[in-house]
Amino acid sequence: MQRESMEFDVVIVGAGPAGLATAIRLAQLAQEQEQERMICVVEKGSEVGAHILSGAVFETRALDELLPNWKELDAPLSTPVTEDHIFYFNNAESARRLPNFMVPKTFHNEGNYITSMGNVCRWLAEQAEALGVEIFPGFPAADVIIEDGKVAGVITGDMGVSATGEEKDSFEPGMELRAKYTVFAEGCRGHLGKRLQDEFKLNQDASPQHYAIGFKEIWDVPAEQHQPGLVVHSTGWPLNNDATGGGYLYHAEDGQVYVGLIVDLNYANPYLNPFQEFQRFKTHPEIAKVLKDAKRVTYGARAIAKGGFYSLPKMTMPGGMLVGCNAGTLNFAKIKGNHTAMKSGMLAAESIHEALSAEQAQTELNSFTDKFKDSWLYDELYRSRNFGPAIHKFGTWMGGAYNTLDQNFFGGKLPFTIKDETADYASLGKASSYSPIDYPKPDNKLTFDRLSSVYLSNTNHEEDQPCHLKLKDADIPLTVNLPDYAEPAQRYCPAGVYEVVEEDGKAVFKINAQNCIHCKTCDIKDPSQNITWVTPEGTGGPNYPNM
Numbered sequence: 174m175q176r177e178s179m180e181f182d183v184v185i186v187g188a189g190p191a192g193l194a195t196a197i198r199l200a201q202l203a204q205e206q207e208q209e210r211m212i213c214v215v216e217k218g219s220e221v222g223a224h225i226l227s228g229a230v231f232e233t234r235a236l237d238e239l240l241p242n243w244k245e246l247d248a249p250l251s252t253p254v255t256e257d258h259i260f261y262f263n264n265a266e267s268a269r270r271l272p273n274f275m276v277p278k279t280f281h282n283e284g285n286y287i288t289s290m291g292n293v294c295r296w297l298a299e300q301a302e303a304l305g306v307e308i309f310p311g312f313p314a315a316d317v318i319i320e321d322g323k324v325a326g327v328i329t330g331d332m333g334v335s336a337t338g339e340e341k342d343s344f345e346p347g348m349e350l351r352a353k354y355t356v357f358a359e360g361c362r363g364h365l366g367k368r369l370q371d372e373f374k375l376n377q378d379a380s381p382q383h384y385a386i387g388f389k390e391i392w393d394v395p396a397e398q399h400q401p402g403l404v405v406h407s408t409g410w411p412l413n414n415d416a417t418g419g420g421y422l423y424h425a426e427d428g429q430v431y432v433g434l435i436v437d438l439n440y441a442n443p444y445l446n447p448f449q450e451f452q453r454f455k456t457h458p459e460i461a462k463v464l465k466d467a468k469r470v471t472y473g474a475r476a477i478a479k480g481g482f483y484s485l486p487k488m489t490m491p492g493g494m495l496v497g498c499n500a501g502t503l504n505f506a507k508i509k510g511n512h513t514a515m516k517s518g519m520l521a522a523e524s525i526h527e528a529l530s531a532e533q534a535q536t537e538l539n540s541f542t543d544k545f546k547d548s549w550l551y552d553e554l555y556r557s558r559n560f561g562p563a564i565h566k567f568g569t570w571m572g573g574a575y576n577t578l579d580q581n582f583f584g585g586k587l588p589f590t591i592k593d594e595t596a597d598y599a600s601l602g603k604a605s606s607y608s609p610i611d612y613p614k615p616d617n618k619l620t621f622d623r624l625s626s627v628y629l630s631n632t633n634h635e636e637d638q639p640c641h642l643k644l645k646d647a648d649i650p651l652t653v654n655l656p657d658y659a660e661p662a663q664r665y666c667p668a669g670v671y672e673v674v675e676e677d678g679k680a681v682f683k684i685n686a687q688n689c690i691h692c693k694t695c696d697i698k699d700p701s702q703n704i705t706w707v708t709p710e711g712t713g714g715p716n717y718p719n720m
Contacts, residue, residue: 176328177348181211182529184326184352186314186365188216189225190290190511191497192358193297194239195518200304202526210529212306213350214298215329217313219712221298222291224360224691226389226475226720227511228421228431229290230254230282230404234549235515240300249292252426254282255402260459262410262420268459277573277580279506279557282404287423287431289719290511313708315347317355317365317493319372323535324493326351327365330708335637353534354525355493358518361478362693364707366499369490376486381596382501383480383561384697385418386667388451389433389720390626391425394467400424406508408569411453415610416440417564417572420454421508422463429470430463435477435508438665438698439565439595441602442610446664447694448474449612452620464619472626473720474667476693479505482558483592489542492535494521502550506557506580516550556585565593601700604659623669627688631716632668634687634709641709642670642684642695649703650682658700665698690715 183199185192196214203210218224231250236243243250259271259280273281298308315330326349333344357366361384370376405422412418416436423431434451455464478484478501485502488495496502496517503510524541528534545551559579564572579587615621634641644650654660655673660682662671668690672683691714696706 174346176346179348179350181213181350181352183210183212183354183356183525184350185212185214185356185358186327187358187360187363187499188214188221188298188308188310189294189358189360189497189514190297191499191514191518192356193294193301194235194515195356195358195496195522196301196306197239197297197304198519198522199526200301200306202522204304206530208530214301214306214308215312215314215327215350216308216310217708217711218310218714219716220310221308222295223310223716224714225291225294226473226717227290228389228423228433228508229288229511230423230509231286231288231290231293232507232509232512233284233286235512235519239515239519246300249296250286250288252287252401254285254287254404256404257282258403258405260405260407262407262457262459264410265453265457268407268457274581275577277506277577279580280406287402287404287425291717291720311712313711314365315708317368318349318351323491324355324369325535326355330711332710334639336639338639341637353529356496356518356521357493357499358496359499361476361498362696362706363499364705366495369493369495370486373490375488375490375495379486380480380483380592380594382478382484383565383593384438384597385435385477385479386438386447386474386665386692386694387433387435387477388448388474388667389431390472391470391720392430392432392464392467393428393470394430394463396428398463398465398467399428399430401426405459407459408573410457411450412436415442415445416450417569420460422460432460432464437479437565438476438597438694439593439600441600442607443601443604443658443661444607444609444664446610446612448623448667452615453612455619461619469621469629471718471720472629473690473715473717474692476697478503479561481505481561482554483562485554488545489538491537494538494541496521502554504553504557506560506576513550513553516548517545520544520548520550559587559589559591562591562593566591598698598700598702601658601661601698603657623667627668627690630690631718632688632690632714633716634689634713636687638710640684640686641707642686642689643705643707645703645705649701651680653701654699655680662695662699662704665694667692667694671695
């Protein structure tokens with residue numbers, strides 16, 4: 174197919190914290206050296222921030238370095254954390270607040286801010302554009318250009334292709350965006366990052382990446398139930414036995430709270446339904462008292478890369494780099510990845526700037542590895558290297574005790590190596606070993622069904638387009654996953670995309686791709702690794718207003 178082509182110095186895939194920090198730092202360095210740089214950011218969402226979902230309690234360390242005058246630039250950071258409460262939920266009714274000595278220091282949030290990362294990214298995009306960066310929302314990077322073993326750019330997705338693969342009257346072929354260097358900042362489980370890790374064997378020396386699914390809702394709450402700056406975290410119920418993870422409730426600005434549940438995706442019970450566990454979580458008295466007589470505003474979910482230090486792949490390849498959550502730089506010991514993603518992008522920018530200044534193109538930037546190892550980012554991830562594996566290996570209580578000892582008394586430097594070498598999908602057990610879980614029906618006050626929740630995510634896809642959820646073998650859902658695992662896609666998907674229905678007396682595996690909120694859980698947790706998530710037509714997916 175004949176495609177138009179555009180040439181840039183640097184193409185960045187993804188307008189999240191990592192991608193935008195990369196763009197800003199590149200533009201700053203070029204400006205300091207009075208050099209011209211053609212920097213392009215492509216974003217699959219309909220606008221910058223449309224696909225951003227994060228808790229979020231934001232640590233400003235990287236932002237302080239990138240834009241020290243962020244307060245004068247009116248960054249959307251106006252709610253400093255005032256208090257931290259950590260609870261253990263014993264059961265559906267009771268809880269006990271943990272004293273500080275039982276809480277890892279990494280969970281303390283003095284100096285951090287409760288914020289919408291969608292709004293932070295919109296603001297970062299404004300700073301980037303003011304420096305001359307070109308940002309193109311609604312243009313998903315659908316494929317990588319690899320020539321002579323080097324990354325040479327990306328191809329944006331074709332528009333106007335029917336569900337059967339035919340070109341419609343509105344057909345427009347994607348463009349080749351060629352670059353001297355291409356940075357992949359797609360976020361967790363980026364589909365191009367996944368391909369590049371296989372193509373260049375970037376993860377051959379790393380432990381498997383580990384993931385969680387994170388849910389988030391925003392609620393408008395009555396003034397008497399709102400305490401701006403209060404951060405609440407919980408562990409225990411409803412995930413006591415079947416999974417690890419935890420809940421959160423952040424009191425943000427304008428009378429809103431952010432409430433959510435994180436469920437680690439290494440759970441074994443195929444009948445577990447993470448969405449339903451989130452609904453149960455909201456009924457606990459410690460949460461329900463804040464949401465009473467409140468109004469749910471929006472809903473979303475997203476996979477989280479939480480493997481940490483031992484799961485980091487090699488981040489460089491000839492002509493390309495992985496940054497942020499695409500590489501897995503999130504520090505799960507803090508439940509934070511925005512500051513680490515930004516720092517990884519800034520380090521990438523410095524390496525690219527040096528190469529371009531030396532008139533080098535499409536080389537492998539080994540200097541990035543040195544910069545990374547000399548940075549506070551490396552030190553932070555190293556100090557928390559055993560956090561996730563300890564929870565996986567020893568459970569919430571024993572793993573939590575190890576981490577409290579390690580973080581509070583040894584600064585993350587206990588001389589032990591704890592790794593989890595079992596991929597999350599491989600941890601799923603057979604349905605014959607478990608009993609179905611009877612979840613209560615939604616009350617439409619605190620708890621809701623999936624479809625009404627997806628409605629609040631403003632998700633939309635052009636219906637007549639190829640399905641972006643690809644099955645390697647269309648028979649596996651019914652011949653393997655259904656008899657062996659009770660087809661868990663029906664439950665782990667937070668948007669009701671997958672169903673097993675009866676048509677003409679036969680079971681049919683149905684994919685409601687228009688519901689997809691781009692969380693990537695199916696790509697991660699499918700026990701047969703039969704589902705591959707790829708980008709849909711441009712602008713498709715959720716349109717989160719301020720998640």
